[in-house]
Amino acid sequence: MREAARRAGVSHNAPYRHFADREALLATLAAQGFEMLGQAMRGQTGRGMGEAYVRFALQYPQRFRLMFGGQIRLEKYPRLRAAAASAFDQLQAAFSAYGGDVRSAAAAAWSLVHGLCHLILDGHFAQRDEDFVKRVLAVVRFAVGPQRSL
Amino acid sequence: MREAARRAGVSHNAPYRHFADREALLATLAAQGFEMLGQAMRGQTGRGMGEAYVRFALQYPQRFRLMFGGQIRLEKYPRLRAAAASAFDQLQAAFSAYGGDVRSAAAAAWSLVHGLCHLILDGHFAQRDEDFVKRVLAVVRFAVGPQRSL
DNA sequence: GTGGTATGTTGACATCGTCTACATTAGAGG
DNA sequence: CCTCTAATGTAGACGATGTCAACATACCAC
Numbered sequence: 032m033r034e035a036a037r038r039a040g041v042s043h044n045a046p047y048r049h050f051a052d053r054e055a056l057l058a059t060l061a062a063q064g065f066e067m068l069g070q071a072m073r074g075q076t077g078r079g080m081g082e083a084y085v086r087f088a089l090q091y092p093q094r095f096r097l098m099f100g101g102q103i104r105l106e107k108y109p110r111l112r113a114a115a116a117s118a119f120d121q122l123q124a125a126f127s128a129y130g131g132d133v134r135s136a137a138a139a140a141w142s143l144v145h146g147l148c149h150l151i152l153d154g155h156f157a158q159r160d161e162d163f164v165k166r167v168l169a170v171v172r173f174a175v176g177p178q179r180s181l
Numbered sequence: 182m183r184e185a186a187r188r189a190g191v192s193h194n195a196p197y198r199h200f201a202d203r204e205a206l207l208a209t210l211a212a213q214g215f216e217m218l219g220q221a222m223r224g225q226t227g228r229g230m231g232e233a234y235v236r237f238a239l240q241y242p243q244r245f246r247l248m249f250g251g252q253i254r255l256e257k258y259p260r261l262r263a264a265a266a267s268a269f270d271q272l273q274a275a276f277s278a279y280g281g282d283v284r285s286a287a288a289a290a291w292s293l294v295h296g297l298c299h300l301i302l303d304g305h306f307a308q309r310d311e312d313f314v315k316r317v318l319a320v321v322r323f324a325v326g327p328q329r330s331l
Numbered sequence: 332g333t334g335g336t337a338t339g340t341t342g343a344c345a346t347c348g349t350c351t352a353c354a355t356t357a358g359a360g361g
Numbered sequence: 362c363c364t365c366t367a368a369t370g371t372a373g374a375c376g377a378t379g380t381c382a383a384c385a386t387a388c389c390a391c
Contacts, residue, residue: 032378032379032380033377033378033379034378041338041339041340042339042340042341043340043341043378043379044339044340044341044380044381045338045339045340047379047380047381048337048338048339049338052379052380053378053379053380096251099299099303100250100251101246101250101299101302101303105303105304105305106304115305116305119305132316132320135313135316135317135319135320136320138297138300138306138313138317139293139297139317139318139320139321141296141300142292142293142294142295142296142297142300142317143289143292143293143296143321144292144296145292145296145299145300146291146292146293146294146295146296146297146298146299147288147289147292147296148296149249149251149295149296149299150288150291150292150295152251153249153251153255154255154256155255155265155266155269156288163285163288166282166285167285167288167289167292168289169285169324170282170285170286170289170323170324171289171293171321171322171323171324172321172322172323172324173320173321173322174319174320174321174322182347182348182349183346183347183348184347191369191370191371192370192371192372193347193348193371193372194349194350194370194371194372195369195370195371197348197349197350198368198369198370199369202348202349203347203348203349
């Protein structure tokens with residue numbers, strides 16, 4: 032909080048006129064992040080959405096960590112939960128054209144790109160260039176229908 | 182640090198006799214977590230390893246967050262990096278029997294289960310029971326060979 | 332002009348991670 | 362047994378932080 036005030040050039044307590052507490056400030060920043068993420072995925076389809084997701088995480092790593100670092104309790108900030116759900120809905124919509132267990136397929140796709148972001152940011156992979164991301168994403172198939180494949 | 186000392190029933194500075202600083206303490210706990218994770222996956226194969234991974238995360242959520250929360254810089258703790266790599270190696274070994282881009286396939290599998298853990302822990306999914314996990318993992322196929330499928 | 336609301340400031344408090352200095356304990360070597 | 366040393370613990374302090382209460386200022390509606 033004090034650091035935020037410092038950067039804004041105001042006294043150390045000014046932020047409390049705009050945010051209830053530290054967590055509320057962070058929740059606002061996280062919600063903004065989810066809107067940015069949704070914006071980044073807008074218009075993309077299929078694998079392009081996944082790549083946009085990863086690109087966002089690599090471009091704004093701190094923001095991504097804030098959004099998904101588990102430091103902010105979703106239950107406490109309905110606006111935050113809504114922003115996150117809105118982003119996820121875009122991903123799920125990309126799967127709705129296919130039959131089968133759409134919800135599970137979308138969850139799997141989200142998990143895949145999400146985990147990839149985390150592991151790259153944590154430095155668990157030797158490579159982190161866009162080619163590596165494309166190659167990893169290219170490896171998976173989603174069996175949405177009884178026989179279908181995406 | 183002070184809380185740790187409190188729980189151990191010693192003075193607030195005693196922990197500094199055993200750990201250089203807060204980050205070193207957390208790094209030790211994280212490394213221990215990676216060993217636990219490796220233990221949990223030992224003996225499992227294929228999807229069973231993924232399920233074990235998720236089970237571990239759901240059983241020890243705080244530990245999992247510590248291990249992958251990005252608060253500890255891997256570069257600074259070689260032992261930690263080694264413990265993490267060792268766990269990942271198990272996963273990768275499960276793919277080595279198949280041809281194709283083994284490294285990418287293993288990375289994708291790790292990303293999938295890892296992202297699933299994070300999203301479940303963050304409360305982004307309505308369900309979090311073992312059935313849901315099984316269903317999500319069942320949806321994906323890994324195209325390891327030119328024509329092969331796992 | 333007056334009252335109220337939004338915004339900012341000052342000062343204080345408890346807590347935290349960390350440093351320095353000092354005390355205690357335990358074991359090894361004479 | 363005595364002494365020296367290393368390991369371990371303690372006390373006190375410092376700066377930084379999140380937060381609260383009290384007070385000040387600016388602006389807008391009536």
